[in-house]
Amino acid sequence: xxxxxxxxxxxxxxxxxxxxxxxxxxxxxxxxxxxxxxxxxxxxxxxxxxxxxxxxxxxxxxxxxxxxxxxxxxxxxxxxxxxxxxxxxxxxxxxxxxxxxxxxxxxxxxxxxxxxxxxxxxxxxxxxxxxxxxxxxxxxxxxxxxxxxxxxxxxxxxxxxxxxxxxxxxxxxxxxxxxxxxxxxxxxxxxxxxxxxxxxxxxxxxxxxxxxxxxxxxxxxxxxxxxxxxxxxxxxx
Numbered sequence: 386x387x388x389x390x391x392x393x394x395x396x397x398x399x400x401x402x403x404x405x406x407x408x409x410x411x412x413x414x415x416x417x418x419x420x421x422x423x424x425x426x427x428x429x430x431x432x433x434x435x436x437x438x439x440x441x442x443x444x445x446x447x448x449x450x451x452x453x454x455x456x457x458x459x460x461x462x463x464x465x466x467x468x469x470x471x472x473x474x475x476x477x478x479x480x481x482x483x484x485x486x487x488x489x490x491x492x493x494x495x496x497x498x499x500x501x502x503x504x505x506x507x508x509x510x511x512x513x514x515x516x517x518x519x520x521x522x523x524x525x526x527x528x529x530x531x532x533x534x535x536x537x538x539x540x541x542x543x544x545x546x547x548x549x550x551x552x553x554x555x556x557x558x559x560x561x562x563x564x565x566x567x568x569x570x571x572x573x574x575x576x577x578x579x580x581x582x583x584x585x586x587x588x589x590x591x592x593x594x595x596x597x598x599x600x601x602x603x604x605x606x607x608x609x610x611x612x613x614x615x616x617x618x619x620x621x622x
Contacts, residue, residue: 389523390416397552398543406556407437413524413554414444422446422519423526425474427462428587429565429576430528430557436574437556439470445526448475448518452510453484454589458579465575477514484509494591500610503592510589519549529555532562533586533602562602 392400401409414421423438423445425431438445449463467473487495487509496503519525529540542558557565562585569576579587583595585602596605 392416392552394541394543394545394552398541401543401554406434407441407443409554409556410434410437410445410526411441411443413526417523418444419446420521420523421526422448422522422524424515424518425449425528426587427459427466427577428528429562429569429580429585430530430560432462432466432574432576433565433568434526434528434556435466435470436568436572439472440572446475447472448477450511450514450518451476451478452589453479454510454591456577456579456587456590456593458577459587462575462577469575475518477518479510479514483513496592496607497609503607503610516549519551522549523551525549525551525553527553527555528557530557530560530562530565 401412404412410421421444423431423434425435425447426449435447437443438447463474487506491498491502496506525546531540540555540558542555544553544555546553568574577584577587579595583597584593584605585596586606587593588606592607594605594608596602
C-alpha cells in the first residue's frame with residue numbers, strides 16, 4: 386500500500402502556490418486519489434468549479450446537500466448540470482428521524498424564532514449530512530470567496546479543518562464577483578436564474594432573499610439576524 390503524503394497546511398499551501406485553479410485541483414486529486422470531494426450548492430461559484438472539474442476530467446467527487454427546503458430553480462440547474470456534463474451529483478439528505486422530530490415539536494418555521502433554533506435546523510439539515518459526506522476524505526473543495534463576508538476575508542486559500550480531519554481548499558478565494566460572472570458568461574455555464582433576480586447567495590428557500598443595492602453578499606441569508614451570525618456551521622473549524 387502506498388503511503389499517503391504528509392502535509393501541513395503551510396506545506397500544502399506552498400505546494401499549490403502559483404498553480405492555476407485547474408492545475409491545483411488536478412494536483413490535489415493526484416495527491417489524494419479518491420479522497421478529494423467538492424461540495425456544491427449549485428450557486429455561481431460552485432458552477433464555476435464544477436465546470437473546471439468536469440471539463441478537465443479531474444477525478445474529484447461532487448456532492449450536494451438536499452435540505453428539503455431548496456428553491457425549485459436550484460433543482461432545475463442541478464438537472465441541467467447533470468445533463469450537460471453527464472454526471473450524477475451525489476446527494477445527501479438530512480436524517481429522517483431528526484428532521485421529523487424537529488418539525489413535529491417546533492413547527493416548520495422554528496428558525497425564525499431564535500438564533501439557537503436556526504442553528505439547530507441548519508445542523509440537522511446541513512451540518513450532519515455534511516459530516517457524513519466528508520467522512521474518510523482528505524481534501525474538501527469549496528466555492529468560498531473572501532469578499533462574500535467579513536468572516537471569510539480572514540480565511541486563507543488552504544485551511545486545516547480539525548473538526549473533519551482534512552484540508553479545505555478554496556480555489557476561488559481571491560476571485561471577485563465580476564471574475565465569477567465573467568467565467569460563467571465566457572464558458573456558457575448553466576447557473577441558477579435566481580441570480581438574475583438579486584439573489585447572490587442561495588440556500589434554503591425560507592432563509593434566503595434577494596439583496597438590495599448596497600447590501601453585502603450575505604445580507605440575503607438569514608436576513609432577520611445581525612451580520613455577526615451569518616454562518617450556518619458548515620465552515621466552522
